[in-house]
Amino acid sequence: MTEPLTRGRRGPAAAMVRASLFAVALAAIPAVVPDGMAAQEAVEVAGTVVDDGTGEPVDGATVRLADASGSARETITGADGAFAFAQVAPGTYALAVRRFGYELLSTPLEVDAQQPPRVDVRLTPQAIPLDPLEVGVEGRPPDLVESGFYHRMEEGWGTFFEPEWIEASKVGFVRMKDYLWVLQNRAPLSRCEKVPVYLDRRPIGTTPGWGTDDAYPGGIFTVGLDRLPPLLEEMSVSDLGAAELYQPGTKIPMFAWTFTTAVCGAVILWSDWTARLPEIPKIEVKLCESRGRPEEVALDGFVEDEVTEVRLPAAHVSASYANPEDPGGLERVETVVRTDSLGRYRVCDLPEGVVIHLTPEYGPHAGGPLVALAAADGDALKLTVPVTSPATITGMVLNEATSALMEGARIVLVDTDFRTVTNAAGRFSLEDLPPGSYTIRAVCAGYTGSPQEVELAEGGNVAVVLRLRATDLARRGTCSI
Template sequence: MVGTVTDETTDQPIEGAMVRLADFAGSVRETLSGPAGGFVFDGVVPGEYVFGVRRIGYEGLSTPLEIGPDALATLNLRLTPRAILMEPLNVDIEGRPPRLAETGFYDRLEEGWGTYFEPEWIRTRSAGFIRLSHFVSNLQMRAPLSRCSQVPVYYDERLIGQAAGWGTSKAASINAAGLHRSAVGPAPRILDELSVTDVGAAELYTPPAPIPLFAFNDTTAACGAIILWSDWTARTAEVPQIEVKLCEPAGRPGEVALDGFVEDELTEVRLPAAHVYASYAIPDGAGRSDLAVRTDSLGRYRLCDLPAGVAVELEAAYGPDPGLSTVVDAASGTEVQLTVPVTVPGAITGLVVNEGTGRPFQNVPVVLVGTDFRAVTGTAGRFSIEDLPPGSYRIRAVCEGFESIAQDVALVPGASVRVMLALRPEGPLPPRRCAD
């Protein structure tokens, strides 16, 4: 089975698209499209499959595919660039980044609720600062300090820790434990990931100023809040072109290289420009060595010239989102897949009923058309399909002897959508195994 992947608007080949072929027995095969957009699956047996293609910056494709005994012609797949939906903006001041305007930053600036630092101010006054916590202290010197000893800090609407408030003589390092799964907080190198170069704009609020709704709670009402926006948010809405050159091993005896990919944990889309951190004990007992590299445009990374056989702790991060660490032994040819929970999953729950009687159905399959996501109703006719990537789905209940009308569902990140699926008898005597 062969095919090509191209851009629908430019007809140019797409390199690095994740092409997936899954059968209904649970077997999954994956490959990446090459520089000319081509891909190949060898030894595909006839049968029914779910075929999918994903690439960052494009709409995903997923569709049922039946492969017969005769060889398939070349599949020509055309991906549509992922549109970024925005409400119309009336921009009166030149240079306002659309993504920052979407957050309501400029609306709040015009209201004058707090103290505001626009992208140009951040760029021209961040020289000499590296750690984000130190730069936050600099921002507070230009605004009234809260009377609380600690002030909550938000980054792109997410609580990332506390900074020093009134009566303190030294800036407190931001404790990002709230973003990470470790109860004691992340290792120091993760704190270094949040540097001044990651900030594109900032807002500071001191009581009794109104607090934006996403940050409003009892603590911020009493102590105020520091709200930071990433440099990515402050830029334009274009998908950035990432150019990262992977290292080349020197080939010295006793040294090896580790290769792998960094993926979104939920969607399995590979992440360009993600950070990969590595740490290992130096064999002669001279302490530990810490390395940091970035993935290239295809989400690949490489760590060169590692001592063969050492235990290497690996951890990936994509912006402020960290992944879980893993430990592997450095060996020639080792490839390690790392994941980062970037996409927030959603869920579809609901009830399957008899349209005529209103009574629930049990043991009825519920499927998302064109995907391998499915569930079965319980004794009360309820079902739940969880850990779903955001997107548009068509959901259907399947029961022999009953007519089912599919429903379209739009799922946003972190949402749980409830639906009711009604089955209509196709004849007077449907099979008893599907009776309510």
């Protein structure tokens, strides 16, 4: 039997990528058994995960199957892209597949005792920008970031021209002074006769304004503008990387604040070198191979983002353990390895039975340590690093007819395992959520209501109001109102 599946929700924005799910092969999920299902009814479900573009198996994908109560099991695909779970009771489940470089995919799955579904998961690859990486993940030039350019832009100080816009608009211009009118026409022009121009924090000349400010005839605060160095005359437009325009009476960066700029505003230019992105080196990591010496073992695992559960390539894993050859037990052996493109790491040639401390790092972010025993048949150890800032949804549930707050209503993020219940004041909070798009709904026996779409930014907090209306079965409801 082939079971057609559809995607139930969009994955986390910052961290996941679009994927499509079509029907194929599932067999073997243990112990996700809904209430009331007999053990003898359990079936096997198995399948494969492949790249939608190439058809190649996807190694290292995490496959998760959850029942209606939230109980779930996970497994990881092997080199052939196959996964398997065993003894799945018939019923409705949520199947989710995630892999670094692909979108989180979540969809309902019906399991039939007579015809166990076979499902083929096809994922569409796409690069995922994770913030922050070691080298400018957001695509923002580090030198321009350090100048305060983006901070002022996000605070809404003036009119900003980012490197991409500058690069596209300066085509056909040669001299900087001829190009400035392009910038000035994008914002209300100063009524001063001359407007100071700065380059990389230094005054370099003036550009014509709209006229003479009536409040300051003769330019009482413009004395000395003619003595500014005439560097602007010498500049080529090819030297420009970004720009800021400030109008009279607005916030102005301290390095450009004078009586003149307070009255007439300022044009702040940033040279091309400040707007350059560093080259991101290609990091190829090959996991170590154990030398197979007696009484030595290797320890395997993977590193992922604590919030989005995205696998992290090129993360560092520090491993240390007490040297078994030191009689005093004070000497420690330390080593550092890196994860490969699939977020996997391996520490080789460990004395069997030693207690090892593992600490992951990803760029400037460090995860908590994990203590494990080095064993020949040990499971893969998951390490997490808090790269993405979690988001929160808060809100309340109201009786649509009476506007009374409803205690005991269940709050569900559709097609996810996130849920909670409203408190005595009818309020709720869902915390530690990955950023992304969600559908949220309130559930109470005897009541009905419409779900809402919620978009969560990284570290964001969204407030919602959910309304429920009574049905003919409202008297049987379990909510308090």
